[in-house]
Amino acid sequence: MIRRAMLVSALVVAGLTATALPAQAFPEGPFMVVYAYFSDAAKTQLIGQTWNAGCGSAGSWGSTAGYRTVYFTAC
Secondary structure (H helix, E strand, O other): OHHHHHHHHHHHHHHHHHOOOOOOOOOOOOEEEEEEEEOOOOOOOEEEEEEEEOOOOEEEEEOOOOEEEEEEEEO
16 A cells, blocks of 8 residues: 555656746846736736836835736846
8 A cells, every 4th residue: 555655656746747847047137026916816907016126126016915926027
């Protein structure tokens, strides 16, 4: 029973590793990190954003609660 559980665990880990998405590189030079907040899981209605940039600007607008997505963009 324990061997079977270990085998299943190993196969699940191997499957997840094989199907992982490739990592995305950060933009060159100074970049801005933007957090976008959406009202629903489908991310159809943007309700707010916050941003912090290595080039000196920072700010926010709207609501900072809900479903969050992170974006990186060059300054």
